[in-house]
Amino acid sequence: MSNSGQQRSDRKPIFNRMFIFPIIILVIYAILFVISPDKAGLAIESSGNVFLSMIIPLSLVFLIMLLINLFLKPAAVAKFLGKGSGIKGIVLSAAAGIISTGPIYAWYPLLKDLKEKGAGESLIAIFLYNRAVKPFLLPVMISYFGWVYVVILTIIMVIASVIVGFSVSIFTSSKGE
Amino acid sequence: MKIAVSADGSNLDAKVANRFSTAEYLVIIDVDSGDFEAVPNPVTVRQHGAGVQAIVLAVGKGAKAVLTGYCNPAVANQLKASGVEVLTGMTGTVRDAVEQYKKSSYLKAPGTHYSSMASMMSKDVFLHAVRSAARQFVTLLPVLIGVVLLIGLFDAFVSRELLTSIFSGNVALDTLWGACFGSIFAGNPINSYIIGGELLKYGVSLFAVTAFIVTWVTVGLVQLPAEIAAFGRRFALLRNGLSFLLAIPIAIFSVLILNLLGRWIP
Numbered sequence: 001m002s003n004s005g006q007q008r009s010d011r012k013p014i015f016n017r018m019f020i021f022p023i024i025i026l027v028i029y030a031i032l033f034v035i036s037p038d039k040a041g042l043a044i045e046s047s048g049n050v051f052l053s054m055i056i057p058l059s060l061v062f063l064i065m066l067l068i069n070l071f072l073k074p075a076a077v078a079k080f081l082g083k084g085s086g087i088k089g090i091v092l093s094a095a096a097g098i099i100s101t102g103p104i105y106a107w108y109p110l111l112k113d114l115k116e117k118g119a120g121e122s123l124i125a126i127f128l129y130n131r132a133v134k135p136f137l138l139p140v141m142i143s144y145f146g147w148v149y150v151v152i153l154t155i156i157m158v159i160a161s162v163i164v165g166f167s168v169s170i171f172t173s174s175k176g177e
Numbered sequence: 178m179k180i181a182v183s184a185d186g187s188n189l190d191a192k193v194a195n196r197f198s199t200a201e202y203l204v205i206i207d208v209d210s211g212d213f214e215a216v217p218n219p220v221t222v223r224q225h226g227a228g229v230q231a232i233v234l235a236v237g238k239g240a241k242a243v244l245t246g247y248c249n250p251a252v253a254n255q256l257k258a259s260g261v262e263v264l265t266g267m268t269g270t271v272r273d274a275v276e277q278y279k280k281s282s283y284l285k286a287p288g289t290h291y292s293s294m295a296s297m298m299s300k301d302v303f304l305h306a307v308r309s310a311a312r313q314f315v316t317l318l319p320v321l322i323g324v325v326l327l328i329g330l331f332d333a334f335v336s337r338e339l340l341t342s343i344f345s346g347n348v349a350l351d352t353l354w355g356a357c358f359g360s361i362f363a364g365n366p367i368n369s370y371i372i373g374g375e376l377l378k379y380g381v382s383l384f385a386v387t388a389f390i391v392t393w394v395t396v397g398l399v400q401l402p403a404e405i406a407a408f409g410r411r412f413a414l415l416r417n418g419l420s421f422l423l424a425i426p427i428a429i430f431s432v433l434i435l436n437l438l439g440r441w442i443p
Contacts, residue, residue: 018316019319022320022323025330026326039334043332046329046332048329050328050371054371061314062311065314069306069307069310070302070306108403108404112407112408115408121408121412125416129395129420132390132391132394134366137366140371144373145370145373148435148438148439152435153391153427153431156427156430157427164395164419167415168412
């Protein structure tokens with residue numbers, strides 16, 4: 001692969017971190033299988049059922065992820081962010097938050113840099129809030145809660161992001177003076 | 178058409194920098210008008226993310242080609258995926274490189290430059306997208322599997338009574354509890370949907386579950402130190418605090434609207 005050694009070593013901590021939680025759960029299972037095998041078996045069975053119910057939504061998740069990767073590039077997302085002012089800036093930051101992928105800590109350095117370059121705090125707050133709206137996860141959300149709920153919550157979340165964005169910038173600027 | 182040249186200095190007589198990612202400047206030249214602009218690269222030492230900054234600069238300035246000495250293959254792929262042509266092995270001054278580029282592009286038949294539509298459809302770009310989707314998907318799986326296994330444990334060992342003792346049916350209190358639980362952890366929203374969906378089956382109200390889903394992503398006590406380090410204490414505390422407070426009216430509004438609409442939409 002074309003990855004340099006440096007990149008690989010940077011990825012390692014994230015790689016390890018994401019295994020901590022499932023390993024803890026597996027250890028709990030191992031202990032429970034010794035103490036109470038019947039109930040542990042039941043637990044495995046209901047986990048299996050949850051998995052089965054998720055196969056179709058998860059396949060759709062992969063498909064939408066693929067489409068997003070195909071048509072939206074990280075560089076384009078970064079280009080949106082912090083650009084423009086007024087309504088345009090809000091819409092672009094919200095859109096960037098919605099289409100951004102990957103863990104949030106991967107985005108902190110880039111956002112920090114944008115802030116230093118003058119992107120408003122309100123726009124960064126809007127970006128962070130809209131990370132809650134993830135198009136590729138909609139199949140899973142819809143399978144659990146139904147599409148009407150998903151549409152309502154998504155719209156309200158985008159509106160709320162603007163409220164949080166502006167409140168943050170008002171409070172930070174008035175305290176800063 | 179604009180092109181970006183990695184450079185050691187801020188004018189056309191500066192030397193072409195050997196490494197694109199860590200060049201001191203990117204000189205953006207409009208090859209048609211000859212106008213240029215030198216943009217300092219924020220990252221000039223080799224560190225994680227150096228390439229990303231330079232990509233953002235080049236793409237953000239609307240460059241259609243990058244001329245440089247050497248470009249890391251991962252960075253080059255990203256540039257190509259964004260519709261930017263990458264030409265390495267450039268030496269001499271920025272002016273020389275631009276002349277060289279002009280000559281070579283005159284030799285090419287018209288239309289050989291990557292247009293963004295064409296690059297989207299190329300095989301390389303497709304494979305790249307499949308690989309990154311697979312990577313994103315795989316990084317999502319360990320925690321997801323952990324969450325599903327945890328739900329199994331919950332199912333087998335936690336009684337309905339325990340949950341109903343926490344979520345008593347009082348809308349305001351349940352919503353507050355939901356928001357509190359969601360605030361502790363932070364992570365991929367998919368896990369909050371699964372946990373929320375299962376809580377619903379246990380009879381927990383949609384108000385509480387919605388507050389849980391909302392704070393899961395918007396408030397994160399676990400990641401608060403990282404957010405403070407990146408944006409400052411005031412910003413991070415304010416943003417998390419406001420997001421938490423807002424989660425409660427959001428949950429109540431969403432469910433009330435859902436109930437209202439439910440009368441018209443079956």
